[in-house]
Amino acid sequence: MISICIVEDEPPIANLINMSLTKYGYNCTCVYDGLDAADLLEHEHFDLLLLDIMLPGADGYELLEYSKTLGIPVIFITAKCNLDDRVKGLRMGAEDYIVKPFEIVELVARVQVVLRRFHKLDERIEVCGLVIDTASMTVSRGGETLPLTNKEYELLLLFAANPNIALYRETIYERVWGGEYDGSSRTVDLHVQRLRKKLGLEKEIQSISKVGYRLAVRKKT
Secondary structure: OOEEEEEOOOHHHHHHHHHHHHHOOOEEEEEOOHHHHHHHHHHOOOOEEEEOOOOOOOOHHHHHHHHHHHOOOEEEEEOOOOHHHHHHHHHHOOOEEEEOOOOHHHHHHHHHHHHHHOOOOOOEEEEOOEEEEOOOOEEEEOOEEEOOOHHHHHHHHHHHHOOOOOEEHHHHHHHHOOOOOOOOOOHHHHHHHHHHHHHOOOOOEEEEOOOEEEEOOOOOO
């Protein structure tokens, strides 16, 4: 699974980016201080860094220089919007430069471009006889495209990114719909039922009592 480190000192923004990218199957870690981020990069592997520039401890430019020694691509996400700042960031080696505020769909697209550039993005996911094309956001079986709604696609992508792992209803709701799960909503259950029926995965998408659901995938031998 692709691992992304989000270095942003404003928790609401960091959490929004985290939640949005997690929907697409990325494993995200949030850090709120530049020095803490440097320590983390020393001990853990990441495929991509999303960096704010104005950070406590060490700023984004310093982290960019450090990341280059580790071979980790960087996208700046910052409120510094003038041309000189953008040129400086790109000349220093950032792969992209996104100015706040930004649209999530644009962020996801730019993340995918950089990951493809570094041959890190798996655009084709095969699971339970299905082929998920993350570039075109389509699902097919035997060459036939299966019609899914956006939420059904995101739900399937979440299951595919977490094979054989029990997912709580709260987790599913937060990652696919956003916000907090109040315990009474039937949204998750209804969408899972529709997904099972559309894809013929009644046996594979398993209900777990008092927990949620799991996509059962046979391990390759």
